[in-house]
Amino acid sequence: MKQVLFQHGTLALLVPGLLTGTLTIKELLQHGDTGIGTGEGLDGELVILQGQVYQVQSTGHIRQVPGDFTVPFANIHHADYHPLAQLSDLTQAQLYQQLNDRIKAPNTFYSVKITGTFAKMHTRAASKSTPPYATLLATAQNQQEFTAENVSGTLLSYYSPKLFHGAAVAGYHSHFLAEDLTIGGHVLDFALTSGQVQVQVFDTLEQHLPIENQEFMQHDFTKDNINSDISQSE
Numbered sequence: 001m002k003q004v005l006f007q008h009g010t011l012a013l014l015v016p017g018l019l020t021g022t023l024t025i026k027e028l029l030q031h032g033d034t035g036i037g038t039g040e041g042l043d044g045e046l047v048i049l050q051g052q053v054y055q056v057q058s059t060g061h062i063r064q065v066p067g068d069f070t071v072p073f074a075n076i077h078h079a080d081y082h083p084l085a086q087l088s089d090l091t092q093a094q095l096y097q098q099l100n101d102r103i104k105a106p107n108t109f110y111s112v113k114i115t116g117t118f119a120k121m122h123t124r125a126a127s128k129s130t131p132p133y134a135t136l137l138a139t140a141q142n143q144q145e146f147t148a149e150n151v152s153g154t155l156l157s158y159y160s161p162k163l164f165h166g167a168a169v170a171g172y173h174s175h176f177l178a179e180d181l182t183i184g185g186h187v188l189d190f191a192l193t194s195g196q197v198q199v200q201v202f203d204t205l206e207q208h209l210p211i212e213n214q215e216f217m218q219h220d221f222t223k224d225n226i227n228s229d230i231s232q233s234e
Ligand SMILES: [Zn+2]
Pocket: 036, 045, 173, 174, 175, 186, 187
């Protein structure tokens, strides 16, 4: 069976501040039940699990969003994970290294889902900005950070090959949602106590672009520092 990762928008379009929501959650959910993203104006961080869309707001509050909520960027896919390993006592860097060594798929997209307990979790959530939008770097300064210890939950990660940096973040892009919804967001750092690690390798990237959005269609990306700005803000 074809394994498809659906992506709406690109990280590159966030760089110059093209933050308009160009796809509804209702439309997004037609392409999967598991994913990550952000809302219009970088309105928090989204974690999609089993078809439920959770938004971690910059206040730290976590809620489910309505179907008409819109996104400028999101990744979603139909969950079809395979067990990889039960892993324990690893820092973020150690875990990502273990994933590289075990999955051995550096040139394609894949998703890793870890359910377990984390000794430390450090996340951020962007604050919603309003038009005219500033650049991603400026908007990303406007974020709140959260930390928790000994928290249970799900870490949902997408790996993108280096070749696709710009469309996505090269390497791992992870979001977290605590089981009790006390903490979540875009993951900055963590330490895994113990977790069940599952993987799903994609053979197809379905890249959807907001061609109804005139600002996107007419924007000249040659003047933007796409690669370095993404590395700095993501
Ligand atoms: Zn993120």
